[in-house]
Amino acid sequence: KNEVEQSPQNLTAQEGEFITINCSYSVGISALHWLQQHPGGGIVSLFMLSSGKKKHGRLIATINIQEKHSSLHITASHPRDSAVYICAVRRNGNQFYFGTGTSLTVIP
């Protein structure tokens, strides 16, 4: 069983829609990261969370430590948001475990 579960695996949205990607984890963590992987393969870190909520532009990430759950929201989605979004948890200070990713396609 994977320590990090993401849903949905695949998501197709119309441009302008509000998108939510969920991440649940089963282990104690020191931080949770959201990553974006572009079709060419490059990986960019979007957020690092240890509590509460963070916002960057149209992206919002939240975490509920007690429920072991995090969500990534994209408001007013755009075709350039099409990518794979990956949830990662940091344990024991330095070890990372990853979800298998959510593939998002935003249609114009």
Place this chain on the structure above:
Amino acid sequence: EAQVTQNPRYLITVTGKKLTVTCSQNMNHEYMSWYRQDPGLGLRQIYYSMNVEVTDKGDVPEGYKVSRKEKRNFPLILESPSPNQTSLYFCASRLSGAGETQYFGPGTRLLVL
């Protein structure tokens, strides 16, 4: 420009032929790490290093070696590659603080025949 570089970007090799994938960062980061990415399994951590001469195993270290002789470099060594090590490999680095962002290299696509 602050970056993590990996070489080579693409490599085709044969079973048993030793190879090294280099990773270098110019941000003076203490922490460096290697990951592999496979379809359906996602990213998995191979090895990480907290600083020079300090390395530790990640989730899937079997068949790999690393060294950290200099702060900027963290090579990944496959002494005897096997087909199950065919994968997309990423190197990453960050400062050692708890709230620090991880920066990823562009990836190395390895095919072992």
